[in-house]
Amino acid sequence: MYSTTTTTSPALRPPAPLRHHAVGGPAAPVRTGRPLDQRAAEQRAALDGRAPGGAALLPRPLGAAPLRGRLPHPGAGRVDTGALQSPVVRAAMARVTRICPAFTxxxxxxxAGHHVLVAGTVGRIPVVAKCLSPSAERHPDDLLLAESFRREVAAYRTFVRHRPPVRLPKLVAADPDRCVLLLERVPGRPASRERHPADxxxxxxxxxxxxxxxxLNLWRPPTGFHRPLDYATEIAxxxxxxxxxxRDTGDLQQLLHGLAHVPHQFCHGDALLSNVVLAPSGPVLVDWERAGWYLxxxxxxxxxxxLSGDTAARRQISQLAQAPGxxxxxxxxxxxxLVLMRELRLHDVPSADEEQRILIRRLHDDTAMARRAVRAAVGTR
Structure with missing residues (x-):
């Protein structure tokens, strides 16, 4: 990954770059012979930021510059009556209205999943309600999920007193005991809808x-956060x-020994692209349950x-990481x-399909590069 000098090793570079969203002005109108209602539906989908056929990412409308433009009001639109009547959502909404009766x-x-997310309004303010789902509360790891939710509530409450230097949703209401969180809904689109984006x-x-x-990493909040990761325990x-x-364990322990007196850094803790909303005013970070002090x-x-296939992004990240010394x-x-180990454990399961197996092979390749970089770093000590 890194050589013994300050330049980035070629081994860091993945074999092929991913596709980037096309940016540019719209082409001149072309008569395609498609029915008028079909063309109108495609135009509405483009304005809403949706790709035809249920694509995983939300492409920008043609001609739109990144992070710019007026987005639709997040509270607008027809009420999704059918989905709101499901038992899981109704149970979650009962807990939300208990702490905020004005929520609509x-x-x-x-x-589905561990959390229920419902968009709505409080008065004229667009908000998002986040609740731990009843199925998650019956999960064998329910105590861990509830504790993680309470950490996120505590983080947002701390941010009310000590505002970080980055954009994040404002806290509207919260109930840590019932695992309910009501936040400002930020207009924008996620940087990715996938954990490992295809584009x-x-x-x-x-x-x-x-x-x-x-x-965010340069910020030092005065109080309210702990160290979520015990490095020695995770390595073991x-x-x-x-x-x-x-050999991996010995190398990592040797590097940890040299980092014993390095001040920890405040981190988001789960800085996935799916946890970043691209708003007109800039990136907005969400999902703060893992925020705290890390190496x-x-x-x-x-x-x-x-960012496994984005060569330029990985090169930039590597340069940022090694620039201080x-x-x-x-x-x-x-x-x-440790992050790659977590990803392997998360995705390398017997029920993995072909697409997931491709991801697993890529993670193993990345882990091999990281191992070589760790051994080179140990050799320079």
Whole structure:
């Protein structure tokens, strides 16, 4: 990954870049012979930021510049009556109205999984209600999920007193006991709808996201956050699971020993592109349940791990990580190994389909690069 000098090793570079969204002015109208209602539907889909056929990412409307333009009011639109009547959503809405009777639900953003997300309004203010779903509360790891939710509530409450230097949704109301969170709904679109995006954001969007992450990492909140990750424990756990070899464990422990007195850095903790909303005013960071103090470079390691085919973005992240010197480079490498181990454990399951197996192979290739970089770093000590 890195050579012994300050230049980036060619091994860091993935074999092929991902596709970027096309940017440019709209072409002249062309008569296609399609029915008028079909063309009108496609135009409405483009204005709404939706791709035909249910594409995974939301492309910008033709001619729109990144992070600019007037977006539709998030509270507008027809009420999604059918989805709002499902038992899971109704149970979640009962908890929301208990802490905010003025909340009016309009659209279900997520009705399955560990969390229920419902867009609505409080008066004329567009908001999003986030609740722990009843099925998640019955999950074997329900205590961990509830604790994670309460950490996110605590983070937003801390941000009310100590505002970070990056954009994030404003807190409207919260109930940590019932795992309910009501936040301002930010107009915009996610940088990605996938954990590992098939299409890379534009270079300008990547630079904007990295700028927000770096600004956050330089911030030092006075109180309210802990250290979510015990590095020695995590290394021992992945070694016991067989994901780390004896040599990997020894190398990482040696790097950790040299980082014993390095000040920790405030990080988002889950800086995935799916946790970034691209608003007209710039990137907005959401989902703060893992925020806290980490070894320097943790957020950069998360971004590096998910931008697997974007050569330019990975090169930029690598340069940011090693620019301050070899000590912070070593911290980035320790973070990167642990992040890749987490991704492998998350995706390498017996039920993986072909697309997921391709991702698993790519993660193994990335892990091999990270191992070589760690061994080179240990060799320079």
């Amino acid at each position: 639900p309009r659209q279900v953003l997520r009705g 890379a954001p534009t270079p300008g969007e990547v630079r904007a996201v990295l700028g927000s992450i770096r600004t 756990r992945y070694h016991a699971l067989g994901l780390l070899t004896d 320097p470079g943790y957020d950069l390691a998360v971004l590096w791990s998910v 070899t000590v912070l480079r070593d911290a980035f490498l320790v973070n990167l190994i």
